[in-house]
Amino acid sequence: xxxxxxxxxxxxxxxxxxxxxxxxxxxxxxxxxxxxxxxxxxxxxxxxxxxxxxxxxxxxxxxxxxxxxxxxxxxxxxxxxxxxxxxxxxxxxxxxxxxxxxxxxxxxxxxxxxxxxxxxxxxxxxxxxxxxxxxxxxxxxxxxxxxxxxxxxxxxxxxxxxxxxxxxxxxxxxxxxxxxxxxxxxxxxxxxxxxxxxxxxxxxxxxxxxxxxxxxxxxxxxxxxxxxxxxxxxxxxxxxxxxxxxxxxxxxxxxxxxxxxxxxxxxxxxxxxxxxxxxxxxxxxxxxxxxxxxxxxxxxxxxxxxxxxxxxxxxxxxxxxxxxxxxxxxxxxxxxxxxxxxxxxxxxxxxxxxxxxxxxxxxxxxxxxxxxxxxxxxxxxxxxxxxx
Amino acid sequence: xxxxxxxxxxxxxxxxxxxxxxxxxxxxxxxxxxxxxxxxxxxxxxxxxxxxxxxxxxxxxxxxxxxxxxxxxxxxxxxxxxxxxxxxxxxxxxxxxxxxxxxxxxxxxxxxxxxxxxxxxxxxxxxxxxxxxxxxxxxxxxxxxxxxxxxxxxxxxxxxxxxxxxxxxxxxxxxxxxxxxxxxxxxxxxxxxxxxxxxxxxxxxxxxxxxxxxxxxxxxxxxxxxxxxxxxxxxxxxxxxxxxxxxxxxxxxxxxxxxxxxxxxxxxxxxxxxxxxxxxxxxxxxxxxxxxxxxxxxxxxxxxx
Numbered sequence: 001x002x003x004x005x006x007x008x009x010x011x012x013x014x015x016x017x018x019x020x021x022x023x024x025x026x027x028x029x030x031x032x033x034x035x036x037x038x039x040x041x042x043x044x045x046x047x048x049x050x051x052x053x054x055x056x057x058x059x060x061x062x063x064x065x066x067x068x069x070x071x072x073x074x075x076x077x078x079x080x081x082x083x084x085x086x087x088x089x090x091x092x093x094x095x096x097x098x099x100x101x102x103x104x105x106x107x108x109x110x111x112x113x114x115x116x117x118x119x120x121x122x123x124x125x126x127x128x129x130x131x132x133x134x135x136x137x138x139x140x141x142x143x144x145x146x147x148x149x150x151x152x153x154x155x156x157x158x159x160x161x162x163x164x165x166x167x168x169x170x171x172x173x174x175x176x177x178x179x180x181x182x183x184x185x186x187x188x189x190x191x192x193x194x195x196x197x198x199x200x201x202x203x204x205x206x207x208x209x210x211x212x213x214x215x216x217x218x219x220x221x222x223x224x225x226x227x228x229x230x231x232x233x234x235x236x237x238x239x240x241x242x243x244x245x246x247x248x249x250x251x252x253x254x255x256x257x258x259x260x261x262x263x264x265x266x267x268x269x270x271x272x273x274x275x276x277x278x279x280x281x282x283x284x285x286x287x288x289x290x291x292x293x294x295x296x297x298x299x300x301x302x303x304x305x306x307x308x309x310x311x312x313x314x315x316x317x318x319x320x321x322x323x324x325x326x327x328x329x330x331x332x333x334x335x336x337x338x339x340x341x342x343x344x345x346x347x348x349x350x351x352x353x354x355x356x357x358x359x360x361x362x363x364x365x366x367x368x369x370x371x372x373x374x375x376x377x378x379x380x381x382x383x384x385x386x387x388x
Numbered sequence: 389x390x391x392x393x394x395x396x397x398x399x400x401x402x403x404x405x406x407x408x409x410x411x412x413x414x415x416x417x418x419x420x421x422x423x424x425x426x427x428x429x430x431x432x433x434x435x436x437x438x439x440x441x442x443x444x445x446x447x448x449x450x451x452x453x454x455x456x457x458x459x460x461x462x463x464x465x466x467x468x469x470x471x472x473x474x475x476x477x478x479x480x481x482x483x484x485x486x487x488x489x490x491x492x493x494x495x496x497x498x499x500x501x502x503x504x505x506x507x508x509x510x511x512x513x514x515x516x517x518x519x520x521x522x523x524x525x526x527x528x529x530x531x532x533x534x535x536x537x538x539x540x541x542x543x544x545x546x547x548x549x550x551x552x553x554x555x556x557x558x559x560x561x562x563x564x565x566x567x568x569x570x571x572x573x574x575x576x577x578x579x580x581x582x583x584x585x586x587x588x589x590x591x592x593x594x595x596x597x598x599x600x601x602x603x604x605x606x607x608x609x610x611x612x613x614x615x616x617x618x619x620x621x622x623x624x625x626x627x628x629x630x631x632x633x634x635x636x637x638x639x640x641x642x643x644x645x646x647x648x649x650x651x652x653x654x655x656x657x658x659x660x661x662x663x664x665x666x667x668x669x670x671x672x673x674x675x676x677x678x679x680x681x682x683x684x685x686x687x688x689x690x691x692x693x
Contacts, residue, residue: 157630161672
């Protein structure tokens with residue numbers, strides 16, 4: 001039997017991977033970068049939440065959602081609504097026709113706060129909403145689709161369409177959502193200025209801790225019996241169904257967890273970057289986030305974080321110096337990852353780790369463990385041990 | 389109703405209906421290609437919109453040539469053929485280098501073709517510039533005719549509709565009345581058995597994919613008559629055309645036509661009464677809602693799973 005700590009940390013190799021990632025995120029990057037760049041890294045790390053959710057959903061569950069951006073966006077918008085209400089108190093908005101409502105509402109001739117903005121005056125409600133609104137949304141979509149056994153490319157296309165609908169809706173309803181500019185000019189959270197350098201450091205660390213929390217949560221899910229069933233479902237859905245499991249319930253649950261993880265990322269994005277706009281909701285961001293997970297390795301939780309950092313670093317470097325090359329590179333990356341490295345960075349690492357002398361022993365031990373697991377658990381267990 | 393008299397509403401319906409018909413034609417042409425590819429191979433081609441853009445740019449370039457040499461009145465028919473051939477050839481190449489390695493992984497094909505679409509968009513932007521360009525239309529396509537003083541029907545819309553009808557009929561002939569179509573349908577029904585009776589299924593796949601892309605090229609040529617072309621033109625239509633295919637039920641020619649008609653008309657008429665974005669939201673939401681009730685689409689062929 002595995003102990004809880006084994007489940008969360010994933011054996012010696014898992015500890016090593018986590019420790020390296022923690023060292024990089026918690027120590028090396030904050031020491032090596034100035035606050036502007038660190039804030040940028042913090043922004044990338046919020047995308048890593050989505051990549052993480054896709055590892056759960058797509059890599060392990062075989063469900064490709066092309067609409068994860070909408071959950072990221074919903075989480076982000078919930079946070080932004082709270083911050084915006086705080087930023088538009090009657091004193092600082094006294095030049096408006098209706099003081100006390102967000103500036104974009106005033107520009108769009110709204111004279112009162114819409115009813116669904118009202119509860120976002122409270123922080124506890126906002127935090128609850130960040131976690132629950134996307135989850136309910138995912139539950140409705142998931143229930144409707146998975147109960148009718150819609151999957152594969154159909155699911156991908158329909159989630160993409162829903163992401164499109166949501167982004168058009170946000171852009172179109174300017175008075176209620178801030179339109180194409182999104183919700184901007186966010187200043188304080190319960191009187192605490194989020195724009196100062198010290199606040200940025202604190203938010204960066206909060207974000208990093210939450211990210212590790214989500215990694216642990218995902219790993220706990222994946223190493224449990226549920227995770228094994230998820231993998232089994234991905235490879236032989238019919239067989240799992242015929243064994244008496246309700247496949248759709250598992251899928252709905254995974255989709256909801258993935259939505260919640262993405263939403264946490266979105267909320268942290270708003271806090272660190274200081275705005276939220278529909279350009280993080282629609283089709284393009286949603287599919288870009290899939291490539292983060294694919295580059296890192298669709299089966300590897302830690303790989304997803306590295307993949308996100310790497311692709312975004314590349315995007316920043318290239319769009320600063322050769323903006324034209326970037327799309328070629330991004331497109332090429334999609335094709336290359338799919339054609340040549342379906343397991344991403346994590347796959348490359350696992351293939352070559354045994355050649356590095358220092359890592360040789362770890363890998364050998366892992367192998368031994370897997371053989372043991374194979375003897376006791378059968379094939380699914382082995383696969384899980386190797387890839388989770 | 390909405391402050392219009394009944395007669396006015398009737399006229400609006402007719403005019404918006406005709407505006408919707410041009411959109412219906414382009415959507416239908418796009419969706420036909422997609423439906424063939426999706427129905428045949430289960431492959432989602434996210435770069436389909438870019439094949440349409442290839443057709444559109446081909447037409448624009450040819451129109452420039454036509455203006456320079458003074459054969460504006462005749463070039464358009466020629467442009468449709470060139471657009472088809474070019475998109476067909478590029479589609480053939482793409483299938484050969486990319487798609488055929490990914491048939492067993494449909495979700496990965498989706499990502500790879502999305503990557504391809506990004507690359508193609510950048511190629512368009514680098515070679516034709518980021519600005520939208522439009523084709524010089526021949527005189528016989530301009531203007532409109534008015535059956536009653538209140539109703540105004542643009543000729544280019546009628547032409548595009550005719551083109552869509554011809555292409556649809558051609559696809560019907562190809563799929564259901566030709567040797568090639570027989571092979572394609574045999575491969576769809578039972579790939580292994582089709583191979584066993586001597587059909588080169590790989591070649592069938594390649595030609596089918598290329599044909600789908602070629603039709604997208606024709607859609608592009610048709611598109612130039614109703615709007616101007618930019619590097620990202622294709623992305624405007626891609627979600628809509630996927631919705632058409634899924635909504636109509638993949639592999640059903642009649643379903644594709646019916647759902648293209650429904651979606652284009654609903655958007656066009658709703659856009660008049662609401663804002664254009666809300667019209668689109670309402671249409672898409674309805675489709676997604678119906679698809680949740682009936683995931684196999686409206687006119688799915690009845691197959692035992």
